[in-house]
Amino acid sequence: MTMGPCAIFVKEHFAKNSPKDLSEGKNTMREAAAAWKSLDEKYEELSRRYREKKINEFEALxxxxxxxxxxxxxxxxxxxxxxxxxxxxxxxxxxxxxxxxxxxxxxxxxx
Incomplete structure (x- = not known):
């Protein structure tokens, strides 16, 4: 399974804010969407590293x-x-x- 840069960012954002219910989750997602538009290449690099790690794990099997x-x-x-x-x-x-x-x-x- 691959994890794209946006998925990694949203996962981190939810870990920081940890919404308690659905309405907080919606607000957290809105904030994440707004913040996503102003980000740099960090999450693309994390996504590339995650993919390489998964490929290496598969090759080791x-x-x-x-x-x-x-x-x-x-x-x-x-x-x-x-x-x-x-x-x-x-x-x-x-x-x-x-x-x-x-x-x-x-x-x-x-x-």
């Missing part, structure tokens, strides 16, 4: 462990693709009100 990790990753990717396809095939109901949805579903059963 035995061939069997590498194959297992690759297989697990491919299976996870296929499962996400299946979920995406299933989600795309779902019938989308209009979000008007509950009575309309009730009538729509009842009409489908009666007809």
């Amino acid at each position: 035995s061939d069997e462990e590498k194959k297992e990790m690759i297989t697990a990753s491919l299976q996870e990717r296929e499962e996400r693709a299946r979920r995406r396809i299933r989600k795309a095939r779902r019938e989308v109901l209009p979000f008007y009100n509950k009575f309309f949805i009730y009538c729509f579903l009842r009409r489908a059963r009666v007809a």
Whole structure:
């Protein structure tokens, strides 16, 4: 798994501020977004180092462990693709009100 410069920055920002509830989390994220726009290359370098570290860890594994990790990753990717396809095939109901949805579903059963 890679971690981009923005993810590293947000992780550090949340560690400093440690929001207690959802509203504090939203405010913390707004502050992080504003601060992100005025940053230098520090987090890009941290991201590069993190990626190199993960690549070195992977290269240090035995061939069997590498194959297992690759297989697990491919299976996870296929499962996400299946979920995406299933989600795309779902019938989308209009979000008007509950009575309309009730009538729509009842009409489908009666007809």
